[in-house]
Structures are given as C-alpha cells and as structure tokens.
Amino acid sequence: MMSRSALVLVAFALCGLSAPVSAQPLGDPFPKDGFAPPAGKLPAKFAKLADVSVSVTPAKVKAGETVTVRLTVAPKAGGYTYPAAPEDAKQTSRNEIELPAPGDLIFIDPVTDPALKWETKPRDADAPNGPKDQYTHQAVTWAFKAVVSPKAKSGAKSIPLDGVRLQVCDAKNCYIVGGEKLPPVEFRVEEGTSDKVNPDDLKRAQAIVNGPPPANAGPGQVEPPPASGSPVKTESRKTAKSTEAYADELKTLGTAIVPADEAGTKQTGLWGFIATAALWGLISLVTPCVFPMIPITVSIFLKQAHGSLRERLKLAGVYSLTIISVLGVSAFALLKFMAVLSTDPVTNILLGVLFLVLALSLFGMFELGLPNVLQKRLQAKQSQGGVVGTIFGALAFTVISFTCVAPFLGGFAGISAGSDGSGGDIVLPTAREIAGGLAFATAFAAPFFVLALVPGLMKALPRSGGWLDNVKVVMGFLELAAALKFLRTAELRLLPATQYFTYDLVLSGWVAISGACGLYLLNVFRLPHDEERPNIGVPRLLFALLFIGLALYLAPALLKGADGKGQRPAGAVYAWVEAFLLPEDAPVLGAKQEDVWRTDLKDALDAARKSGRPVFLDFTGVTCTNCKINERDVFPQSAIREDLQQFEKVKLYTDEVPAALYGTDPGRQVRKAEAKANGEFQNSVFKDIALPMYVVLVPQPDGAVKVLGLTEGKINDTGDFSKFLKDSLEKAKSKK
Incomplete structure (x- = not known):
C-alpha cells in the first residue's frame, strides 16, 4: 500500500521531473536552472561550456543618445549553442531573447x-x-540598438535580462541560464543635454513608448487601413507601451469611471450557484471512498447511542459539523482562489501530476491511504468514543475520502472560476464562495445526519459491490482526461507555442479515453481489482454507449480539411469541449471595419468620443473557457454581431496578451505585465475578477466615464444578452 505521505512525495517528485532543471536533454526548450547562484554569476556547469558577456557602447551617455548593447555567448571546447531565430520555426532548441521593456533604455532593434x-x-x-x-x-x-530614455535620470544604471534564456550543450547534456544569473546591461547616464542625439532613433523610441498610429491609420490601429475588399483583422494590432506607462494610464482611467446611477448590472443568481454546489456535493457521495462508509458510520452512531435519540443526534451532529468545517474550508479556498490559480502554470502542472497519480490509483496500480503512524493515532482517538472520538472519526473519514472527493470539488471550483459571476457579489466578494463551500460540504455531510435520525432509510440504500469498482475506474478515466487539460493549460502559459500538449494531441487523448471507458463498461477488458462479471446491467450499457458515442462524435474534429483547419462537429457539446481545451486559433468575426476589436481602452474611449458610440469592454483571457465559448458561438451570430457593431469594442486580456495582437511581439514579459495591469484595473474598478466580464461605458463631456451596464459569465441565453446590448444602447442615447 502506498501511504498518503508517500503520494505527496511521488507527486512532487514527478513535478520535479516535469519541471526544468539545470541539466537538460538535448533540445529541451527553455527551462530555468534548478538553483540560484549570485546575480550575474553563471552556474558552474554552464560556465564550463561557455562564457557570457554583455557590453554597452558607449558606456557613458546622456539622455536621448543611442547605444549598442551586445550580448555574446562564447562556447568553449566541446560546447555549442543555438540561434535565437532559426530558419525552421519548429526548431525547439534555441536561445530565447526577449529584450527588456522600455524604461531607462528603449530597445529599437528586433531580435x-x-x-x-x-x-x-x-x-x-x-x-x-x-x-x-x-x-x-x-x-x-x-x-x-537602444535609446537612452529622455526621462532617464543621471547615475549608474543596471537593467536585468529577465527575458533571456541562453542554452549551451555538449555531447551529453544541455544547460540553460537566464534572468538574474546573466550579467545585466550596465551603463551610466551623465547630466546635461546631448548634441549626439539621432533624431530617427529617438523618433522610433518614442513610437515604441507612446505607440502613436501612423497618419493613414484608423482610430486605434497601428497598421494602415486595408485596401477596399481586403479583410480586416478582428483585433487591431498595436505597439507595446512601457509597462509603467500603461499601468498608470489604466489607473487614470479608473479614477474617471463612475458607476451607473441605476441597476445596470446583471449578476448570476446566488441560489442557482448554491444549488449547483450542493449537487456536486451529493454526486461525490456516490464514490468508492465514501458510499460504503455511510451505513458503517451510521451503525456506529446507533451502537454508541444505546437507543437514545438525543445521544444519536448529538453524535451525528458533531460528525456532520466536523466534515462541514473541514470540507467547507477546503471548498471555500478553492472557489476563492481557483480563478487566480487556474491560470498559473506551476499550479496546473501540480494538478496535472496529482490527477495522473489519482487516476493510476483508481485503475488499481496502487492503493492510497494514510501513513500508518497517523492512521493508528486517529484510530486510537476514535476508539475513545463520545464527542472526541466522533470528531477524530470525522477527520479521518474526510482525509481518506478526499481522494475521491477532490476531483469533484476541484472540477466544480475550476468550472466556477470561469463561469457566470465567478468573482461573486460586487459588495461582498467572498459571500458567494462561502455559500458555495458550505453548500458543497453540507450536502456531502447531510446523509450521515439524516440516516442517524431515520435509520430505517438505510434499507433503501443500494448495496456496495462491483458497481463501485466500475465507478472507481470511470472516475480514473475522467481524472486522466483532466490531467491532459491541466498540462495543456500549463504549456500554453510557459511556451510561446505549444509543442507537446497541443490541442490535437489532447483532443485525441480525450477521444481515446472516452472510447476506452466505453469498452471497459462493456466488459471488453478488466482491471486488477475488478470482479468477474459475465453480464452487464442496462444502466452500465447506456453509459458505455454514451462514452463510445462521445468518442465517435469528437473524432471528426481530428481530421483536417483542404484549408488545413479541423472539422467542427455541430452542437453545443463540441463547442464546450473545444473551448475547454483552449484551441490555438483565434475566432474570426467578420471582415468589416466594424468588426475590429481594439486592445487598448484609452484608444477605444477616444474613438467613442469621436463616433458617439458607447464602448463595449470585454475582460477576457487566453485560458478562459467560457470566454472562448461566447466568442466562438455567440458573438458571430448575426443578431448579436449587428448589435456589437454599434459599439466601439475593446478586449482586455487578464492572463496574457496574445503576441499576435502586436505589430511586433514585445516579448512574453511585457505581454504578461500588460495583462496583469488589466486584471488589477478590473479588480480595482469593478471589484471583481470574473471572466468573461462585459461592461458598457460612455465617455462624458466633463471627462468622466459612465458605466451603463455590466454582465458576466457564459452566455446561456442569447436573447437576454441581445437585450442587454440594446438596453445599453438606449441608455447611451439618453445620456447624450
């Protein structure tokens, strides 16, 4: 038997194997070192293979002058290195160079x-x-080439190369070094006005910082308008602003935004959320770790109570309240922080590995349990009986059952993180999560109290048996599918483009998992802990057909058409699966100028002041499932699209701004910093981090910006969403 403590060690060991370390196989793309030497000091193994130097010419400059920054990698005997932009874009062995964001030094050359x-x-x-x-x-x-910012103050400057990852290899291993382990860019800014300023270089630097559109560009565009009949991109490309300037710009806009003077927001019903949480809690009862324990636990209450109803209710109440306290806190924490954690690559790797370990356990590869020492202590405390023994019994049961409960709790928290109103009530941002956590835990604990109150109901419970083994294996297949999803999300946030857990690979994994689950339920194969069963029941047959049907339904999406794009099976099921697995390609909303989405709120507000249209602000994310469902299945509908064309539209990404939205990719560091500023703006102004969130804004003559309406979450009723848009347009007209 593998203890739970051993499981934790295995999980973290697996995470360590999946995480980058200092010695890497040839071709491993851009991991970080596994240790941290002093800043600017290369790791010993890397230094044996290559020298790295950074120089600035001239080293002493004045504000506005141009310098040349040189980064040199000099392999030693037996060592070699790679280009930063190889001819074959699919080459994963390369040096990654993302130049620092504009600050005291503004880089004007591409890599x-x-x-x-x-x-x-x-x-x-x-x-x-x-x-x-x-x-x-x-x-x-x-x-x-780089320009010293005209705003740079005099003195010594040191700029870290946080976005640089250098790789050198020998015949056996490759080593990566980056960030603070590299020498920084060092120079000195002297006082006084310079007569060596290059006007062209300074102009390019100012364009990078300020991002002004060319004279023949449309509002908010960096590219000139296309010729007549040419397609227009759905999201206007832009030039990256300095991180500080962009964040300050949003803060200034935030102070100008005033809430609506009437009920203009739409929040998802709290009771619907509570009911959903309770349903997930009840479903988690029908698992192999939980269901057999219900009648056993209630029988203990009956035995200890010695026929006293009062004593029986006391013990059942203490038992249930202990479960609610422990499980409720866990549920609340997941609901509260899953919206943030769900986009973190490290969290997704840990969850992916954990779900993989749990799946293998449910398949019968090994058995999970408490460490022997802890198990003996809990049993000793539980054997004391009374209130103390009941509390420790509930604690032991909660910990042991968490193996089966965690997937349901985590699944509910993950879906809620991107579902309607995941951020909760605007005034009390934690009330929703508290209610959801308590509802989940209370529904889970309720049968123990109800059966203690009415013991005769235990006769109506189905008997434990082979069907629980079937449930266990089906759960294993579902957790295996979830592991693929988590690992894909992590790679999307770690690499510029997915190389391993691509959309096609994960979708094919889901097809294979669904088909294998159906064949298992048909008794085509068995696993180690299964009983010999010569026949299957009707419910099992129906579930088998459901899984096999799902595999056949999803399989055509793996086939490519003549245009190189995958086929899209019709229906809401594939729409959800596609959005959940986060496809790489962006949705196409049309080819008219009205379909352009800006990605800078200030530009959108400036355009609204000129056009007289309200602004439709879309808070979205690269890894947001419900955002993609709305963008792919709702926004392109003719009625909705017609309504949206009457707005100045802008998208603010809160996890990472896609590189394709820039005229020139400024690097992941800048794109993540811009997304962070967007998220902080959303949270500070609207007191919510729900994705997606849609806000209608109208700029006022006095410089203020009025909020006319707000709605969030997956759009289940397009008619209701269309009404929201039309009502906002009517309010905008009345505000003129």
Whole structure:
C-alpha cells in the first residue's frame, strides 16, 4: 500500500521531473536552472561550456543618445549553442531573447541572429534527410540598438535580462541560464543635454513608448487601413507601451469611471450557484471512498447511542459539523482562489501530476491511504468514543475520502472560476464562495445526519459491490482526461507555442479515453481489482454507449480539411469541449471595419468620443473557457454581431496578451505585465475578477466615464444578452 505521505512525495517528485532543471536533454526548450547562484554569476556547469558577456557602447551617455548593447555567448571546447531565430520555426532548441521593456533604455532593434555560418544536424537521428537544427561552436554576438530614455535620470544604471534564456550543450547534456544569473546591461547616464542625439532613433523610441498610429491609420490601429475588399483583422494590432506607462494610464482611467446611477448590472443568481454546489456535493457521495462508509458510520452512531435519540443526534451532529468545517474550508479556498490559480502554470502542472497519480490509483496500480503512524493515532482517538472520538472519526473519514472527493470539488471550483459571476457579489466578494463551500460540504455531510435520525432509510440504500469498482475506474478515466487539460493549460502559459500538449494531441487523448471507458463498461477488458462479471446491467450499457458515442462524435474534429483547419462537429457539446481545451486559433468575426476589436481602452474611449458610440469592454483571457465559448458561438451570430457593431469594442486580456495582437511581439514579459495591469484595473474598478466580464461605458463631456451596464459569465441565453446590448444602447442615447 502506498501511504498518503508517500503520494505527496511521488507527486512532487514527478513535478520535479516535469519541471526544468539545470541539466537538460538535448533540445529541451527553455527551462530555468534548478538553483540560484549570485546575480550575474553563471552556474558552474554552464560556465564550463561557455562564457557570457554583455557590453554597452558607449558606456557613458546622456539622455536621448543611442547605444549598442551586445550580448555574446562564447562556447568553449566541446560546447555549442543555438540561434535565437532559426530558419525552421519548429526548431525547439534555441536561445530565447526577449529584450527588456522600455524604461531607462528603449530597445529599437528586433531580435536577429548575426550573420555567421551555422552548422546543421538532423533533428531526428532516425531521419537523416528530415528537418535539421542549426547550431554553432563559434562565439555568437547579438547586437541591439537602444535609446537612452529622455526621462532617464543621471547615475549608474543596471537593467536585468529577465527575458533571456541562453542554452549551451555538449555531447551529453544541455544547460540553460537566464534572468538574474546573466550579467545585466550596465551603463551610466551623465547630466546635461546631448548634441549626439539621432533624431530617427529617438523618433522610433518614442513610437515604441507612446505607440502613436501612423497618419493613414484608423482610430486605434497601428497598421494602415486595408485596401477596399481586403479583410480586416478582428483585433487591431498595436505597439507595446512601457509597462509603467500603461499601468498608470489604466489607473487614470479608473479614477474617471463612475458607476451607473441605476441597476445596470446583471449578476448570476446566488441560489442557482448554491444549488449547483450542493449537487456536486451529493454526486461525490456516490464514490468508492465514501458510499460504503455511510451505513458503517451510521451503525456506529446507533451502537454508541444505546437507543437514545438525543445521544444519536448529538453524535451525528458533531460528525456532520466536523466534515462541514473541514470540507467547507477546503471548498471555500478553492472557489476563492481557483480563478487566480487556474491560470498559473506551476499550479496546473501540480494538478496535472496529482490527477495522473489519482487516476493510476483508481485503475488499481496502487492503493492510497494514510501513513500508518497517523492512521493508528486517529484510530486510537476514535476508539475513545463520545464527542472526541466522533470528531477524530470525522477527520479521518474526510482525509481518506478526499481522494475521491477532490476531483469533484476541484472540477466544480475550476468550472466556477470561469463561469457566470465567478468573482461573486460586487459588495461582498467572498459571500458567494462561502455559500458555495458550505453548500458543497453540507450536502456531502447531510446523509450521515439524516440516516442517524431515520435509520430505517438505510434499507433503501443500494448495496456496495462491483458497481463501485466500475465507478472507481470511470472516475480514473475522467481524472486522466483532466490531467491532459491541466498540462495543456500549463504549456500554453510557459511556451510561446505549444509543442507537446497541443490541442490535437489532447483532443485525441480525450477521444481515446472516452472510447476506452466505453469498452471497459462493456466488459471488453478488466482491471486488477475488478470482479468477474459475465453480464452487464442496462444502466452500465447506456453509459458505455454514451462514452463510445462521445468518442465517435469528437473524432471528426481530428481530421483536417483542404484549408488545413479541423472539422467542427455541430452542437453545443463540441463547442464546450473545444473551448475547454483552449484551441490555438483565434475566432474570426467578420471582415468589416466594424468588426475590429481594439486592445487598448484609452484608444477605444477616444474613438467613442469621436463616433458617439458607447464602448463595449470585454475582460477576457487566453485560458478562459467560457470566454472562448461566447466568442466562438455567440458573438458571430448575426443578431448579436449587428448589435456589437454599434459599439466601439475593446478586449482586455487578464492572463496574457496574445503576441499576435502586436505589430511586433514585445516579448512574453511585457505581454504578461500588460495583462496583469488589466486584471488589477478590473479588480480595482469593478471589484471583481470574473471572466468573461462585459461592461458598457460612455465617455462624458466633463471627462468622466459612465458605466451603463455590466454582465458576466457564459452566455446561456442569447436573447437576454441581445437585450442587454440594446438596453445599453438606449441608455447611451439618453445620456447624450
């Protein structure tokens, strides 16, 4: 038997194997080092293979002048390194160089590799004529022009290369170094006015900081308008602003926004959320870890009460309240913080590994349990009987059953994090999570109290048996599917483009899992803990057909059409699956100018002042399932699209702004910082972090911005959403 403490060690060991370390297999893309030497000091293993230097020419400058920053990687004997932009974009072995965001130094050159003769080798040893990777044993120097900010104060400057990951290899291993372990960009700004300012370079630097559109561009665009008949992108491309400037801009806008003077917001009903939480709590009762314990526990109450109804109710009440307290706190914590944790790559890796371990346990590969020492102590306390023994019995049961309860609790919290009103009530942001956590825990604990009150109801419970083993295996398949989803989400946040857990791979995994689950229920194969069953019941047959049907329904989505795009099975089921698995491609809303979505709120408000239209603000996210459902299935509908065309539309991403929305990718560091500023703006102004959230704004003549309406969550009723848009348009007209 594997103890629970051993499980924790295994889970973290697996996470350690999946996380980057200092010694990496050849071709492993951009992990961080597993240790932290002093700033600017290369790790010993890396330093044996290469030297790294950073220089600034000239090293002493005045504000507004242009400098050249050189980053050099010089491999030693037996070492080699890679380009930053290899000819084959699919080459994963490369150096990652994201230049620092505009600050005291404004980089104006893109990242390009120096002109040298790169060596090549087959990417796959078994395919010598296949794709080849570029590498070199020579010293490589990347040179970048940068302008010292006109606002830079005099003094010594040190800029860390947080967005740089350098890789060197030898015949056995590859090593990665980046961030604070690299030498910083160091120079000194002297006082006084310079006569060496390059006007063209300064103009380019100011454009990067301020992002002004060219003279022939439409409002909020960086690119000129397309020729007649040319398609218009659904989201206007832009130039990245400095992180501080963008955050300050949002703070200024936030102070100008005033709430509506009437009930203009739509929140999801609290009672519906509570009912959903209770339903998930009840479903988790029908699991192998929980269901058999219900009659056993109630029998203990009956025995200890010695026929006294009062004593029986006291023990059942203490038992239930203990479960509600422990499980309720866990549920509240998950509901409260899942919206934030669900986008964190480390959290998703941990959850993916944990669900994989739980799935293998449910399949019968090993058994999970409490450590022997803790189990003996709990049994000793429980054997004392009375209130104390009942409390420890409830604690032991809650911990043991968490193996089966956790997937349901985590699933409910994860769905709620991106569902209607995940942020809760605007005035009391925690009331919703508290109510949901208590509802889940109370529904889970209720049978113990009810059966203690009316013991005769136990006769109506189905007997434990082989059907619970079937439930256990089906849960294992579901947890395996969830593990793939978590690992995909983590990779989306870690790498510029998915290489391993792609949408196609995860979807094919779901097809295989669904098909295997159906075949298992049909008794085509058995697992170690299964009983011999010559026949199956009707419910099991129906569930088997359901899983096999789901596999057949999803399978066509793996096939590509002539245009290279996957087929989309009709219906709401595939729409949900597609959005849940976070496809790489962006939705196409149309080819008219009215369909352009800005990604800068200030630009949208400026355009609204000129056009007289209200602003439709969409808080969204790359990893937000319900955002994608709305964008793919609701916004393109002709009636909704017609309504949206009467707004100035803007999207603010709160997890990471996609690189495709910029004219030139400023680097993940800048894109994440901009998204963080968007999220802080949403939370500070609207007291909510729900995704998606839709807000209608109208700029006023006095500079204020009026909130006319707010709604959030998955759009289940398009008619209701259309009414929200039309009502907002009417309110906007009345405010003129």
